Amino acid sequence: DARVTQTPRHKVTEMGQEVTMRCQPILGHNTVFWYRQTMMQGLELLAYFRNRAPLDDSGMPKDRFSAEMPDATLATLKIQPSEPRDSAVYFCASGPGRDTGELFFGEGSRLTVL
Amino acid sequence: KNQVEQSPQSLIILEGKNCTLQCNYTVSPFSNLRWYKQDTGRGPVSLTIMTFSENTKSNGRYTATLDADTKQSSLHITASQLSDSASYICVVRPRKVNNNDMRFGAGTRLTVKP
Numbered sequence: 001d002a003r004v005t006q007t008p009r010h011k012v013t014e015m016g017q018e019v020t021m022r023c024q025p026i027l028g029h030n031t032v033f034w035y036r037q038t039m040m041q042g043l044e045l046l047a048y049f050r051n052r053a054p055l056d057d058s059g060m061p062k063d064r065f066s067a068e069m070p071d072a073t074l075a076t077l078k079i080q081p082s083e084p085r086d087s088a089v090y091f092c093a094s095g096p097g098r099d100t101g102e103l104f105f106g107e108g109s110r111l112t113v114l
Numbered sequence: 115k116n117q118v119e120q121s122p123q124s125l126i127i128l129e130g131k132n133c134t135l136q137c138n139y140t141v142s143p144f145s146n147l148r149w150y151k152q153d154t155g156r157g158p159v160s161l162t163i164m165t166f167s168e169n170t171k172s173n174g175r176y177t178a179t180l181d182a183d184t185k186q187s188s189l190h191i192t193a194s195q196l197s198d199s200a201s202y203i204c205v206v207r208p209r210k211v212n213n214n215d216m217r218f219g220a221g222t223r224l225t226v227k228p
Contacts, residue, residue, distance in 0.1 A: 004157070042220040043158075043203070056215070091157055102148070103205075103216070105157030 002026045006092050006106035014114050018080040021109045023092030024073055032075045033093040033103065034060075034067055043091070049075065050097065082113045117141045118206050120219035128227055131194055135222045137187040137204030145209040149178055149189045152201040152221070161189070161202075194226045 005024040013019055025032045034046040047057040047067040057067060064083070069075045079086055089110050093103040118139045127133050139147070146165045150158035162171050162178040164187065170179045175198075177190045191198055204219040 043218045045216075093157070102160045102163070103158075105159070107155075107157050 002104075004092055004094050004104050004106035006090075006109050008109055009107060010110045010112075012112045012114065013082055015083055016081040017113075018078065019082050019086075019111060019113075020079075021077045021090050021092075021111075023075040023077075023094075023106060025075060025092070025094030026104055027073075028096070029094035029104070030097045031095045031101075032069060033091075033095070034075070034077050035091040035093065036088045037091060037108070038088045046077065046090075079111075082111075084113045087111055087113050116220070117217045118204055118219040120202075120204050120222050122222060123220070124223040124225070126225045126227060127194055129194060129196055132190065132192050133194060133224065135189045135191075135202050135224070137189070137219055139185050139187070139204070139206045139217070139219075141206040141208050141217050142185070143209040144182075145207045147180060147187050147207070148205045149176070149187075150203040150205060152203060154200070158203055191224075196226050196228060199224060199226045 007022045030051050033048040035043045036046055037043050044059055046060045048055055049069050052069040064079055066078045089108045091105050091108045093105045095101040095103045121136045146163050148163045149161045151161050152158040161176050162173050164178055164180040166182045175192045180187045201221040201223050203221040206217045
């Protein structure tokens with residue numbers, strides 16, 4: 001049963017701490033996305049990768065956020081330093097890269113920054 | 115202004131009743147439109163996909179319609195069940211070469227009560 005795996009599922013941290021979220025995309029998918037979801041904004045695109053290359057990270061605050069794909073089985077989203085306004089659910093999704101391709105979402109990482 | 119607008123924002127219905135969710139978009143030209151279902155605490159899951167040449171598509175008790183001229187889509191749920199309680203998100207994909215940019219609606223929160 002292929003699925004996107006995200007860790008951690010929940011994270012509570014204090015302001016100023018570093019947070020790293022990890023994602024294992026579905027094997028064979030060549031596009032990976034990071035989204036942030038809040039009650040106010042819905043799903044916002046933070047970054048996406050195609051064949052491990054970052055194609056768009058315009059939605060990401062560059063001073064504190066960074067996204068990488070060190071290999072095809074791992075995508076990371078790092079926040080340093082974290083702030084209370086970063087509290088949200090972060091979703092990773094992968095897709096086959098075709099125009100009609102469906103996005104497969106992970107279960108999300110719920111981040112609370114105190 | 116968001117290019118994908120959904121209405122209503124939230125909806126409460128009784129089990130067994132039908133309901134219709136709306137999605138209006140301004141994305142043009144567009145490649146396809148998907149409806150996703152997001153259960154509480156889970157990631158979104160695709161329900162249906164509509165291309166610009168399709169008018170209606172069914173998936174069990176879910177029926178999606180598309181009017182490409184008026185840029186409107188609807189998701190009709192028949193004989194609602196308690197498990198239909200979720201957020202329903204409309205996602206429109208622009209037609210671009212090698213494009214993975216998608217425009218998300220804010221979602222409709224559906225609650226089905228016994």
